[in-house]
Amino acid sequence: MKTVEVSGLSYSYEDGTVALKDVSISVEDGEKVAVVGPNGAGKSTLLHLLAGFRMPFTGTVAVAGVRLDEGTGDQVRRNIGLLFQDPDDQIFMPTVEEDVAFGPVNLGMDDVQGRVERALRSVGIEHLAKRRPHRLSYGMKKRVAIAGVLAMDPRVLLLDEPTSGLDPRSRAELVTVLRGIKRTMVIATHDLDAAAEVVDRAVVLNTSVAWQGSMAELVSAKDVLEGAGLEPPQTAKLFRRMAGMGYDVQTVPVTMDQAAAEFAAVIEREAGRRRDGPKGTGGGR
């Protein structure tokens, strides 16, 4: 079942600049998709448009079966949790728990306290409930913003550059949090390392859809990456370099888990080749 369905979508800014042109994307229920592309590719615009904040547009947009138009914005947003790039744009209330409760209270949801506690727990910040958001680090603010979105129990999460501006540790922790969230997710990012750890599929956007496929396929598609100005994940770079040195690399991994598995396999194959004889030990090393 398709939770997000976009067909022939085009949108221009007020000054006439084309932001999106004939974009067609669909996201299955429970699927995690990365929308990747360079700065100015229209990634954020696409997310804001899905949330009903950019009108008018041509084409069709449907979220959880509700077709988006001038009159259905609020209805569509009930199914969407939109995470803004800058958490300071999103965090409004004086304490963390009150901010997380903001959406559920507005939507008249039941068990607000329970929702807040679960949302805070799911992003690992239940100990910050009484704290003032503006006193927190940027990484923690991001988590508060995510908790605020999760507390609304949306069917679809739209995350705009969730890892931007984070230090390496905060970024790794956020990736772990995002991996743990079992929900339909669309992530706009140019951070392929983080995206590879979280998503099932990638869409390369550069005003229009340039390419769609799995992360592994994307990493192998050098011309697509170069055309979109994207850097492959560090793991992919490492194993390509190893292949260039003559090691028997059979798949280019995109996640740490895959990299660890492939690295063990390469070591095993190397050991086997050494046992079998001096031939073919990889002259490039």
Place this chain on the structure above:
Amino acid sequence: MLVAHVRGHRIRAEELDEYARGSWLVRLDARAKLVGVLVFVVATALLTETRLVLASLALSVAFAAMSQVPPRHLAKAYLGALPFILVASASVFLFAGAERGVDMWARTSSCVLALLVLASGTETFDLFSGLRRLHVPAIMTTLLMLTYKFVLVMADEMARMTVARRARGFGGGRSLLDRRGLRLLSYTAGMVFVRSSDRADRTYEALKARGFDKEMRPMRATRVGALDGVFIAWFATSSALLLVMQLGVAG
């Protein structure tokens, strides 16, 4: 800077509400504080007898002293409001005499001090939320809250741009004769408004994305307790006594 004037002195945006934390006053229901202080302010505004006006000022000072709000903070905030108080008092002094001028100073100072203690001893969101629960129209309380948020947004932008300007060696604009400096400051002000406008749009979209429907609702509804009753009774009794004595003097 605008934020600073709201509270009467220069403080960083993130320090707002910090004074509300340490005071017993913060634990009271915002509605009780609003009702108590506003009754006192209205009663004080009606006083004309110098002794009673000074008594009202003494009550305000006592309220400030008991509030546990740091006196230094209150003094700074009062100094921010003092020019306005002095202008009003001076005009009365010139046209109605010294005694009336002193009355005006004492009356406005008493009201301003009580309101400053109320503002410093109550979290801003609670204050607006309290107004809403006292049936002030939602459009007004929501506008107040959004204005407050956007003033903070503008203050942040201004602070960032000031640092960026100084980081590149700018130290001008302190004299009316420094035309280049003033031109740069005017560009800065323009940029602050443009950037703040963009940010305000994003903030509003973020509110809409979380179901905001033009009314701010608190997570929990507080109740008026015995201590709140004592607070209101103290102000109501003081105000009534002052007014009765005023009527006695007038009679």
